[in-house]
Amino acid sequence: MPRSRALKTRVAFLVIAMLVVVGWAVSAGTAGIHTGLALRIIISRIPLLGRTLPLGLDSIDPEMLESAEIIVLEVRLPRIVLGLLVGAGLAATGASFQGLFRNPLADPYIIGASSGAALGASIGILSAGRAGLAALSTPSSYIPIFAFIGAVITVVFVYALSTVDGHMPTDTFLLAGVVVGSFVWAMVSFLMVTAGEDLPKVVMWLMGSLSAKSWAHVRITAPYVLAGVVALTALGRNFNLAACGEESARYMGLDVERFKKVVIALGSLITAAAVSSSGLIGFVGLVVPHVARMLIGPDHRSLIPVSALGGAVFMVTADTLARVIIPPREVPVGVITAMAGAPFFFYLLRLRKKG
Amino acid sequence: MRPVRVEVSDVRFGYGASGPEVLHGVSLTGESGTFCGVIGPNGSGKSTLLRVIGGVARPWSGCVLLGGRDISLMSPRQAAQLVAAVGTSEAMIFPFTAEETVLMGRSPHLRFFASETALDAAKAHEAMKRTGVAHLAGRRITALSSGERQRVLIARALAQEPKVLLLDEPTAHLDVNFQVEIMELVSALAHESGITTIAVLHDLNLAGRYCDQITMLSSGQVAACGAPREVLTEEHLLDVYGVRAVVGRRPELDRPAVFVISGSPRHGHGGHTGHTGHTGHTGHTGHTGLDGHCEGGEFNGVDDIGRDGDAG
Numbered sequence: 001m002p003r004s005r006a007l008k009t010r011v012a013f014l015v016i017a018m019l020v021v022v023g024w025a026v027s028a029g030t031a032g033i034h035t036g037l038a039l040r041i042i043i044s045r046i047p048l049l050g051r052t053l054p055l056g057l058d059s060i061d062p063e064m065l066e067s068a069e070i071i072v073l074e075v076r077l078p079r080i081v082l083g084l085l086v087g088a089g090l091a092a093t094g095a096s097f098q099g100l101f102r103n104p105l106a107d108p109y110i111i112g113a114s115s116g117a118a119l120g121a122s123i124g125i126l127s128a129g130r131a132g133l134a135a136l137s138t139p140s141s142y143i144p145i146f147a148f149i150g151a152v153i154t155v156v157f158v159y160a161l162s163t164v165d166g167h168m169p170t171d172t173f174l175l176a177g178v179v180v181g182s183f184v185w186a187m188v189s190f191l192m193v194t195a196g197e198d199l200p201k202v203v204m205w206l207m208g209s210l211s212a213k214s215w216a217h218v219r220i221t222a223p224y225v226l227a228g229v230v231a232l233t234a235l236g237r238n239f240n241l242a243a244c245g246e247e248s249a250r251y252m253g254l255d256v257e258r259f260k261k262v263v264i265a266l267g268s269l270i271t272a273a274a275v276s277s278s279g280l281i282g283f284v285g286l287v288v289p290h291v292a293r294m295l296i297g298p299d300h301r302s303l304i305p306v307s308a309l310g311g312a313v314f315m316v317t318a319d320t321l322a323r324v325i326i327p328p329r330e331v332p333v334g335v336i337t338a339m340a341g342a343p344f345f346f347y348l349l350r351l352r353k354k355g
Numbered sequence: 356m357r358p359v360r361v362e363v364s365d366v367r368f369g370y371g372a373s374g375p376e377v378l379h380g381v382s383l384t385g386e387s388g389t390f391c392g393v394i395g396p397n398g399s400g401k402s403t404l405l406r407v408i409g410g411v412a413r414p415w416s417g418c419v420l421l422g423g424r425d426i427s428l429m430s431p432r433q434a435a436q437l438v439a440a441v442g443t444s445e446a447m448i449f450p451f452t453a454e455e456t457v458l459m460g461r462s463p464h465l466r467f468f469a470s471e472t473a474l475d476a477a478k479a480h481e482a483m484k485r486t487g488v489a490h491l492a493g494r495r496i497t498a499l500s501s502g503e504r505q506r507v508l509i510a511r512a513l514a515q516e517p518k519v520l521l522l523d524e525p526t527a528h529l530d531v532n533f534q535v536e537i538m539e540l541v542s543a544l545a546h547e548s549g550i551t552t553i554a555v556l557h558d559l560n561l562a563g564r565y566c567d568q569i570t571m572l573s574s575g576q577v578a579a580c581g582a583p584r585e586v587l588t589e590e591h592l593l594d595v596y597g598v599r600a601v602v603g604r605r606p607e608l609d610r611p612a613v614f615v616i617s618g619s620p621r622h623g624h625g626g627h628t629g630h631t632g633h634t635g636h637t638g639h640t641g642h643t644g645l646d647g648h649c650e651g652g653e654f655n656g657v658d659d660i661g662r663d664g665d666a667g
Contacts, residue, residue, distance in 0.1 A: 165372050237462065240455070247411060248442060250431055251440040251442075252460065255432075299451070299455060
């Protein structure tokens with residue numbers, strides 16, 4: 001089957017691209033740690049492999065090695081891993097929602113998770129600031145919990161609003177998501193007006209960034225994203241049925257209402273977990289699934305994992321660019337994804353119009 | 356294959372819990388291995404009736420029995436092993452290949468997380484050969500012509516190995532050559548493969564030529580039911596559609612042919628003229644009155660269809 005061979009080649013290409021990007025990300029920056037050293041430091045921490053391979057770390061000045069180890073293992077690596085997770089989660093959710101809602105403009109934020117997370121985070125940042133807790137008002141591990149709760153509550157509210165007699169018409173759901181989203185955004189704006197000196201923190205959070213992330217952030221995000229993407233992939237065949245239309249899917253034996261519930265629950269948990277640790281990073285969940293579909297076609301059994309892989313590569317690339325583009329300052333990664341994503345999406349639209 | 360008879364008895368249904376009632380006590384019987392048409396003006400409840408038969412819409416009262424089993428008691432998966440449908444309502448917007456599309460029809464026979472096997476692929480291929488689209492296997496369904504796409508979707512339904520096939524306006528938007536092609540295919544599926552087929556049709560002449568039995572709906576009620584020549588009469592067309600028509604006979608076989616003369620004012624309604632509404636007609640064999648039960652079985656002898664449903 002030539003089709004599946006082409007698929008394998010493309011997946012292999014993406015995996016190699018991911019490794020290359022991670023290698024670049026781990027060494028890029030102002031600290032002057034070259035890729036070889038960074039990789040040797042990472043490998044030295046892998047059980048078994050670290051002891052058996054001759055890494056030659058002993059020959060390096062211990063003080064320099066120690067600072068390099070901290071930069072690579074405690075600063076860059078958690079940031080890269082978080083970037084992989086956030087990119088994978090958002091892209092896989094975007095691919096799932098586009099299939100489920102049969103809407104090419106659907107993205108993970110369309111059902112209100114983003115506005116809810118923003119409200120939760122704003123409340124977290126401001127109340128911490130009011131209480132005078134300096135430790136809380138920095139983007140610490142408390143803010144993600146606020147954001148996560150805000151996102152989940154908002155999606156549950158949207159769901160409850162659009163469910164009538166146990167049925168949830170997709171159009172009503174999407175509209176409810178937009179309406180509730182704009183209401184919640186108004187609340188966020190109101191909070192920002194009253195924010196005072198905490199305003200920059202809220203604004204920075206809203207722009208989305210992977211800056212200054214620790215393994216604690218990874219621990220919050222990883223379980224939801226990993227379990228969620230695996231579950232969405234396992235549902236791939238059912239996504240194909242849903243993509244044919246709800247009534248057709250039902251005639252082919254899919255319990256559509258239950259399937260919608262499961263997918264919305266999975267998608268909003270993944271989105272909440274991603275957004276809560278990294279803020280609002282746009283266009284990954286919208287553009288990457290389209291590119292993936294152009295590469296490998298619409299079969300969701302491969303589309304969802306390939307979107308996840310592509311989202312991971314895209315995210316880490318964008319984040320590393322964000323770090324190195326105007327050193328020593330950092331651009332919020334959300335700015336990079338939007339700057340790269342929006343024109344590309346426009347190009348896709350033009351392409352489709354012609355085709 | 357065990358043939359399955361479709362019995363719809365006194366079904367009442369409306370959308371939503373409080374919405375207006377769309378079907379006011381509809382009954383019909385589709386004998387196994389026959390091709391049954393459902394006709395009626397827009398808004399008369401044809402497509403809704405099809406949804407109820409397929410178990411997608413649950414009736415407020417009354418029931419739908421497929422081979423004696425109540426479809427509302429089946430899971431979607433169980434129902435899909437018995438009934439397949441080709442609708443007009445939903446467009447294919449994702450560029451699946453024709454083969455991928457037809458393979459989806461195997462879903463009700465697969466476990467939840469399982470993938471298709473070589474056997475499923477073989478069955479999908481067989482279905483595509485049956486509808487004459489095997490050569491389109493690798494083409495994107497979004498790039499096919501309407502006629503080709505319709506045959507791919509029928510192949511997908513056949514891949515479900517259904518006992519009952521529901522079609523909602525299968526010839527809509529097709530040119531005459533494709534209309535005839537689809538109708539002959541469907542008719543063959545019913546008569547040769549023994550699949551009980553119920554189709555909503557808007558073309559009265561196609562219905563009259565190919566169907567074994569026709570149910571005519573009017574405002575959610577059965578206005579007439581029976582063999583084509585008993586249902587497609589000038590009186591019924593005036594009553595239900597409000598059009599003046601001449602009903603002749605097809606030159607090649609004993610089937611009615613309808614020529615619409617004019618879309619006259621709806622004299623047939625409300626007893627303004629000599630016609631006194633639906634209940635005013637007597638003496639037509641196929642006519643059952645508004646709340647009558649249509650026994651398709653009585654018309655088994657029609658034309659070439661004398662089968663007992665053991666075909667295939």
